[in-house]
Amino acid sequence: MRLRSLLYVPGSSPRFLEKAHERGADAIIVDLEDAVAPSEKESARAALGKNLPMVGQRGAIVIVRINTHDEAAMLADAAAACEAGADALYVPKVSSPALLHRLDRHLTPIETAKQRSPMRFVPLIEDPIGLQNVASIATGPRVFALSAGGEDLATSMAAQPTPEVLRLPKLLIHYAAKAAGIMSFGLLRSTADYADKVALTAAIREAKDFGFDGATCIHPSVVALLNDGFSPSGAEIDRARRLIEAADAAAADGVGAFVFEGKFVDLPIVTRARALLTRASH
Structure with missing residues (x-):
């Protein structure tokens, strides 16, 4: 599997969802979490059955970022993603493998009933506890990649998401992924400023040198940079x-x-x- 570029698309935005398959990303992450207002989360979840086949129509891996702020929302999001045919879940704010085991137990009977292959997980490490437990998270059920939630990680430490602040935590997460033999997504800096193409290109080159497999982005203009930067020249x-x-x-x-x-x-x-x-x- 080659996942150089993973494009976030708000799960409540038909305009972005309808165009997502045209962007050339290796994976589309339909976001039910931070990009969706609380009042729209249920409707975004209900629309997964229509939206996931649409975003994946050109062969991109289809991933859903679920909510984990409470168990009911998490399990409902995971079940809806499974029913809609998602390939994987982006699981935010993973502090220990226990959350992954809970999702695994919840999804297994649904997948059996639908006779579908198991969905896989990408845990997002977003706090110091998750960082301390990252080795055990990396070997948790269904995990095929790790990533850092840079903005949340910095916030949880009362820090600013500067390259210097994020570099060591992201490297620790990266090393845990490689030790577990799974993929590692990310850049050694925040990706919030997608307009700075010069800095992004340099960050992609640096991440490739460190052995990262790809990275997420929030704007389609970054997809081509990721695809080019994480591919051998x-x-x-x-x-x-x-x-x-x-x-x-x-x-x-x-x-x-x-x-x-x-x-x-x-x-x-x-x-x-x-x-x-x-x-x-x-």
Whole structure:
């Protein structure tokens, strides 16, 4: 699965929902949480049956961000998303795996009755308790990726969402995801200022260097930046192919480490090149 770009769309906005499938995002997150006014949450939930097939009509992964502020809303959102055919849930404010286990127990009989595959989870780490428990959250039921809720995380610490404040928490979440063998979404800064394309491009390049798989965005103009930034470039692909050819030739001669284009190469570098080509083939 390749998820470079995950575009948030308010679940109560027909104008944005109708256009979401045209934006080129790898995944569409239909938001029932922060982007929806309290008075519109029930109608947004009820509309999932119509909206999810619409946003996913060109093959994007369809995800629903649910409410977790109280259990009744959480379970109702999760059930509606399941009934509507969502591929996954974005689960905000996860402080421990207990919340994920509760959702798992709730969804299993619904999925069995509908004879559908299990939905998967992306926990959002948004407070210091979740940050302390992130390793156990990463190995919780149905989890296939982790992400940080930068604005909420900063707010929970009485901090400002500056790059310096968010960098260490986001890296800790990222490392927990990689240790668990799952995907990691995010940039090492807040993504609220989507108009600053220069800064965004630099942040995407940095996140790619750190091994992040993709990131969310709130504006469709950012999708192309994410798709391009989290994809191997033509030059990277070409170099990886040449490096692997040289590695195969060296191995045939019984040589492990060798020099390629003036640089020392050993097994980790070859492994990284092969992984890059695998990503490119997707």
